[in-house]
Amino acid sequence: MKSRALTPWLLVSPATLLFLGLVILPLILTVILSFHVYDHTTGIQDSFTVEHYVRVVTDDYYLAIFWRTLRLAFLTTLICAVIGAPEAYVLSRMGDPWRSIFLLVIIGPLLVSVVVRAFGWSMLLGSTGLVNQSLRALGFDSVRLLYTETAIVIALVHVMLPFMVIPVWTALQKLDPAVEAAALTLGASRFTALRRIVLPQVSLGMLSGSLIVFGLSASAFAIPGLLGGRRLKMAATVVYDEYMSELNWPLGAAIAIIVLVANLAIMLGYNRLVETRARRALG
Amino acid sequence: MGFLTLQSLSKVFGDFTAVRDVDLSVAQGEFVSLLGPSGCGKTTTLQMIAGLVEPTKGTITLDGRDITREKPSRRGLGIVFQSYALFPHMTVAENVAFGLEMRKVARPERDRRVSEMLGLVHLASFAERYPRQLSGGQRQRVAIARALVIQPPVLLLDEPLSNLDAKLREEMQFELRRIQRSVGTTTIMVTHDQAEALSISDRVVVMEQGRMTQIDAPYRLYERPATAFISSFVGKMNRIEAVWRGGRAEAAGLGLPSEAASLPDGASIGVAVRPEKILLGAAGQGLFDGTVTSRFFLGSYWLFNVETPVGNVVVSLPNQGAEPVAEGALVSLGWPPESASIVAAAAGAAA
Numbered sequence A: 001m002k003s004r005a006l007t008p009w010l011l012v013s014p015a016t017l018l019f020l021g022l023v024i025l026p027l028i029l030t031v032i033l034s035f036h037v038y039d040h041t042t043g044i045q046d047s048f049t050v051e052h053y054v055r056v057v058t059d060d061y062y063l064a065i066f067w068r069t070l071r072l073a074f075l076t077t078l079i080c081a082v083i084g085a086p087e088a089y090v091l092s093r094m095g096d097p098w099r100s101i102f103l104l105v106i107i108g109p110l111l112v113s114v115v116v117r118a119f120g121w122s123m124l125l126g127s128t129g130l131v132n133q134s135l136r137a138l139g140f141d142s143v144r145l146l147y148t149e150t151a152i153v154i155a156l157v158h159v160m161l162p163f164m165v166i167p168v169w170t171a172l173q174k175l176d177p178a179v180e181a182a183a184l185t186l187g188a189s190r191f192t193a194l195r196r197i198v199l200p201q202v203s204l205g206m207l208s209g210s211l212i213v214f215g216l217s218a219s220a221f222a223i224p225g226l227l228g229g230r231r232l233k234m235a236a237t238v239v240y241d242e243y244m245s246e247l248n249w250p251l252g253a254a255i256a257i258i259v260l261v262a263n264l265a266i267m268l269g270y271n272r273l274v275e276t277r278a279r280r281a282l283g
Numbered sequence B: 001m002g003f004l005t006l007q008s009l010s011k012v013f014g015d016f017t018a019v020r021d022v023d024l025s026v027a028q029g030e031f032v033s034l035l036g037p038s039g040c041g042k043t044t045t046l047q048m049i050a051g052l053v054e055p056t057k058g059t060i061t062l063d064g065r066d067i068t069r070e071k072p073s074r075r076g077l078g079i080v081f082q083s084y085a086l087f088p089h090m091t092v093a094e095n096v097a098f099g100l101e102m103r104k105v106a107r108p109e110r111d112r113r114v115s116e117m118l119g120l121v122h123l124a125s126f127a128e129r130y131p132r133q134l135s136g137g138q139r140q141r142v143a144i145a146r147a148l149v150i151q152p153p154v155l156l157l158d159e160p161l162s163n164l165d166a167k168l169r170e171e172m173q174f175e176l177r178r179i180q181r182s183v184g185t186t187t188i189m190v191t192h193d194q195a196e197a198l199s200i201s202d203r204v205v206v207m208e209q210g211r212m213t214q215i216d217a218p219y220r221l222y223e224r225p226a227t228a229f230i231s232s233f234v235g236k237m238n239r240i241e242a243v244w245r246g247g248r249a250e251a252a253g254l255g256l257p258s259e260a261a262s263l264p265d266g267a268s269i270g271v272a273v274r275p276e277k278i279l280l281g282a283a284g285q286g287l288f289d290g291t292v293t294s295r296f297f298l299g300s301y302w303l304f305n306v307e308t309p310v311g312n313v314v315v316s317l318p319n320q321g322a323e324p325v326a327e328g329a330l331v332s333l334g335w336p337p338e339s340a341s342i343v344a345a346a347a348g349a350a351a
């Protein structure tokens, strides 16, 4: 009897240990670190302070970065939803050889390192890149794209799209095609059937996709680092700077914790809001 | 000209012909069943009428109007899908109201018609439930209500009872017929269950491998099956391989009474007799004798397998209360000539 009661605990223990060791422990250390006093000449002190937090939430420089991070992550999520959901729908309606091919095309980019893809975008978007060359060839003025928020969002959307397409596609797979047909026979146009019948049923897929995309975008590092340049920083890049250039580890830790808490609060709030509504209807 | 007509309607998928030259004319208010085994093209035919599958060839007319190429949303037919296809995120009332909403029926009128329809299918107290909170039979009735509330000229039902358990299926058959009678909608029902088709339809259309092979009233279909396939598919049927000789059927040297036929001498034929048409008697008093090899009690009737010189013959006998002959008993079998029909010989048995 006793061993049976223990079995579940034994079974989850490897995962628990991994989680504790690799996530919780570093997190606790980071929290502790963020309260340490830092001195520019002598480094990290053994005394504690909330000065870093106060500084971050009162300094316009950091607030602007937080604001940009949220804005770009939100924009990326929105664009991914707008592009990804129809893409998933088209994908689910494709015939057999094409569906597999296009699924591969969509997932394929995941196999290429984000850094490589960021460099690819910087070549495309640079002042002498393909985009500007084409614009000039067509007689337009060249535009500044690289090191702008536009470049960051374009690249983030490219990287994040599969994370939106896959959950929506999975939700669509579970949909009975007859349900949409039923709406058509009851007099709904194709568009109305999509909006009133299909969309509400894949909203849970879109919700989970949005959560993944938002979370990953808000903490993205390589793309803003390479496409935002020195000036346009996002949360992850500023944390990196505090650690590696300023060597002010406690301040970096404080920023990291604030980003984490903000991210968590937004995602949980969003999750609760949409999921309770969707669950009530879908069960 | 019927209310709904199909003319040489065909559907080809790639190189496979799912439906071939179907001709059918349905009168207004009629209840017609499409009966056939799984995969014979019933759903495809129904979906062509609904506008969800485009016919390869042929025309569909409704009340004299050609609707072959019309969009499903414009046809305005009521359809009950095999899976019911209820909208899972809408309540029962919202499901039923959807078609009216699409027709821009004003709110008070819509509410009135929805509650009237829910009353008709006995679901008035379930209006605020979601489909997942309903039983199979209730879901089926929601699907019917949703299809009927738009007052469609034709109601199409795709195996509406196949997802229900046996008892409920029987109840719903009569329920379906009651609802259809009270609204008077022309109805086409698809089913693979012959009992279902026979019990509630005005006419039954039998389909075999994409073709229509017989269109008849249920009792005529049962009594006068046009093909060997229909005779075995609709009800139970004994077929005795025989030879036509001297104006009568002969098997194992015995003359078998049957309806008259003009066939050449020596032709291979089958004699088809329904189990309930065969009379069991004491040994030596019938056409020929046989031994009861097994016996099954089926509630309202008994079923016997009798080993005879002409092969195994199935006989059924209504349950009169007393226990009938036991297994191993010697019995005689007989039937009046009008109870046996002559059918083509089974493939392979032809001489």
Ligand SMILES: Nc1ncnc2c1ncn2[C@@H]1O[C@H](COP(=O)(O)OP(=O)(O)O)[C@@H](O)[C@H]1O
Pocket (backbone or CB within 6 Å): B013, B016, B018, B036, B037, B038, B039, B040, B041, B042, B043, B044, B045
């Ligand atoms: N979209 C399709 N593509 C190819 N073959 C199909 C398609 N739909 C149905 N079929 C084929 O057509 C035949 C008839 O199908 P269906 O009408 O669904 O049969 P039933 O409803 O009588 O069981 C089946 O053999 C089926 O495999």
Ligand SMILES: [Mg+2]
Pocket (backbone or CB within 6 Å): B042, B043, B044, B159
């Ligand atoms: Mg079918």
